[in-house]
Amino acid sequence: MTAVVIVEPQAKGNVGTVARAMKNFGFDDLKLIDPPAIEPGDEAYGFAGHAREDVLPSHDVLTFDEVIERYHTVGFTAHTGNDERRHVRYPFCSPASLAESLVADAGRFEAPIALVFGREDTGLANDELARMDEICSIPASAEYPVLNLGQAATIALYELRVLADAPTQHAPRADATVTATEGLYDQFDALLGAIDHPEEKRPKANRLLRRVFGRARLTGREASSLRGGFRRATELAETSRRRSRSVDDRR
Amino acid sequence: MTAVVIVEPQAKGNVGTVARAMKNFGFDDLKLIDPPAIEPGDEAYGFAGHAREDVLPSHDVLTFDEVIERYHTVGFTAHTGNDERRHVRYPFCSPASLAESLVADAGRFEAPIALVFGREDTGLANDELARMDEICSIPASAEYPVLNLGQAATIALYELRVLADAPTQHAPRADATVTATEGLYDQFDALLGAIDHPEEKRPKANRLLRRVFGRARLTGREASSLRGGFRRATELAETSRRRSRSVDDRR
Structure with missing residues (x-):
């Protein structure tokens, strides 16, 4: 209290x-x-x-x-x-x-x-x-x-x-749940890995994203859309890096 | 006024x-x-x-x-x-x-x-x-x-x-300039292209990002870090798609 x-x-x-x-x-x-x-x-x-x-x-x-x-x-x-x-x-x-x-x-x-x-x-x-x-x-x-x-x-x-935390006279806002935002942050961390963001700089980048999205107070829909975009980017970036590696291996 | x-x-x-x-x-x-x-x-x-x-x-x-x-x-x-x-x-x-x-x-x-x-x-x-x-x-x-x-x-x-818009007694906050945020939004749009986000859904996704980052009032440093991350993800996603296409062409 x-x-x-x-x-x-x-x-x-x-x-x-x-x-x-x-x-x-x-x-x-x-x-x-x-x-x-x-x-x-x-x-x-x-x-x-x-x-x-x-x-x-x-x-x-x-x-x-x-x-x-x-x-x-x-x-x-x-x-x-x-x-x-x-x-x-x-x-x-x-x-x-x-x-x-x-x-x-x-x-x-x-x-x-x-x-x-x-x-x-x-x-x-x-x-x-x-x-x-x-x-x-x-x-x-x-x-x-x-x-x-x-x-x-x-x-x-x-x-x-x-x-x-008293209910207001306004209709409740569809805030993203903790699970949804944590899922989004995990996906962003995976994207940092996929784009080869230097290991030592990743905690700072993750904190930056948490701070920005925390300030914006994401709705559930926003968190899920952003997560979907990050997921697709992560997949493509990973594929790209895997192929580069296999090309290097064959050299 | x-x-x-x-x-x-x-x-x-x-x-x-x-x-x-x-x-x-x-x-x-x-x-x-x-x-x-x-x-x-x-x-x-x-x-x-x-x-x-x-x-x-x-x-x-x-x-x-x-x-x-x-x-x-x-x-x-x-x-x-x-x-x-x-x-x-x-x-x-x-x-x-x-x-x-x-x-x-x-x-x-x-x-x-x-x-x-x-x-x-x-x-x-x-x-x-x-x-x-x-x-x-x-x-x-x-x-x-x-x-x-x-x-x-x-x-x-x-x-x-x-x-x-009166100056406050607090030291000015290093808000991102319009050029910096517009650059970030352009980069996000490029990322949507690179990850093959459906053309008809791109305006909505762009609006979502503008709304979220507008609410968060990005600092210049935040806008530039996020833009850098999106740029790298865009490059890798584009490379990945280009290779997929060339593999397809050879089939």
Whole structure:
């Protein structure tokens, strides 16, 4: 279960907005660090929509140290060290690539994941970012990349909805099954063999294809068409190489 | 230039939130239909962040008919006809596929694009949706897919930021150039020829590959690696077929 953490929120309305976005995208575990008192009927409830019934009232309060100890933490920041406002530079990822890597690594972390958002005015401090396992930054206009807390959390939860895995109001997409995509990757590896791609470069080429097709989120039909094309290419390339070899042998 | 239209907004704070998201993602043309009076110092300005300096004060007021006449319109709705709340069913797309198709079709529309958001409580009415050129729906939890107006617009503008094309605070990504991707697609078409893919099925296979790699947003390095692999496979497949033919000729 993925937790959403807000460090020292100041405006109750923003806590409500984050709770609403959580419910919109299937998340339900809200943790607050040093929040204002939140009570039924106040602004947090006013902004929470249907989350006033569950996500918001069931929030927990804990400390920053407890979050660091208990979770695999992802901190969000607008400033990435590519501008003059932050002197410390951290490696960071976008929400889209974060979704990709967290899904790919599912089960690799011993701790549950926590998405950590900072204060409205100053965000997360450098020493807080330094304690996170990963840093994520939402790509926005260089002229004004600072999103409001509620808006930043909304985009992050939208991009990471795959972690909550709630059925959506849209008809389900016919995503390729793991078996279908693994079959496709195996076939690509066979094609690399057939075209004599250097052995030491094959893991890298295989990773490239996995990354590209992972980003594209193949449908079942797409995976099967591509696999068919790769299979035919593999067969012809193998035939061609076999014949070259037999010609060489006869020389 | 892409316009953002809000139909009959009720809460000024939401207008400010939308203006802020516009500035965060590089949009600046805000149009309001029958809005409350918006004046410096009120809640709209309070929520607008730096957009209080430009996007918000320079908004225009116009009518629904004027929007329909002047723009290629995209209406946003949470209810897509897959539930019982909306009796009329419209074909709809997700923000991600909308971004893909609007970029692919850039220049095809005679009118500029308008992204149209509805009222806080009831959204866009069925007769309004019926007059839109396209309908877009943000995938959210089936249990509670109704986003707050400001949050819906924030996600839409985030996904469609490619239309505004503002430089982001992130280092630029080394996207493949059009020349590089077209070269890759040409090579794939040559591979289809080499593996004897039926002539009548080739346009469909080519479209599939364009769609998949378009979604994946290839980097220059990825496009060039994939092209190299396809080229080698094409050469070997052609050699193989040529030899088969010469064997056949000798029979």
